[in-house]
Amino acid sequence: MKPLFLALFLFFSLVSSAVAAPVGETSTTLSALGKENLPIKIVSDRLEADDMARKVKFIGHVVVRRGDVTLYAQEVLVTYLQGKGDIEEIIASGEVRIIQNDRIATAARATLYQKDAKIILSGSARLLQGKDSIEGEEITVFINEERSIIKAGQDGRVQAIFHPNESGVKP
Numbered sequence: 001m002k003p004l005f006l007a008l009f010l011f012f013s014l015v016s017s018a019v020a021a022p023v024g025e026t027s028t029t030l031s032a033l034g035k036e037n038l039p040i041k042i043v044s045d046r047l048e049a050d051d052m053a054r055k056v057k058f059i060g061h062v063v064v065r066r067g068d069v070t071l072y073a074q075e076v077l078v079t080y081l082q083g084k085g086d087i088e089e090i091i092a093s094g095e096v097r098i099i100q101n102d103r104i105a106t107a108a109r110a111t112l113y114q115k116d117a118k119i120i121l122s123g124s125a126r127l128l129q130g131k132d133s134i135e136g137e138e139i140t141v142f143i144n145e146e147r148s149i150i151k152a153g154q155d156g157r158v159q160a161i162f163h164p165n166e167s168g169v170k171p
Helices: 002-017
Strands: 041-043 046-050 055-066 069-080 087-100 103-113 118-129 132-142 147-151 159-161
Antiparallel strands (some): 055 069, 103 118, 118 132, 132 147, 132 159
């Protein structure tokens, strides 16, 4: 599941660093996503920008694409820092899906805290890669520490399903 966590981080860091990035080469390798100046395309029903509040909000059927990573949500709110325009926080809400190849993350809400290098998926959070999955009410990924915490809801439990690697086994 580690590549999925990396994919989530790269996606959000790409969104945050590429709001005004120039068009560059398109590469489908995960490692290239963080290094190349890939274009980012955001489509929504409406866009609201508030320079005084340092916020940009994409509303309604939001689709964000960069390289082979796509985010779907009903709303994406970007808060940036005064001055340089660096990203402080990104919040995607409403039927959030992040997809890269066979990796899928779903939740009611996804929040990236740029300074803390932390992503929180909340509201029936689920990570899928192939047949493997992890589910909980909240999944927190600490990017720089390569660790995560999955929390259950009040009445639930965390569920993880892993399938052993069968690549070397002959029938």
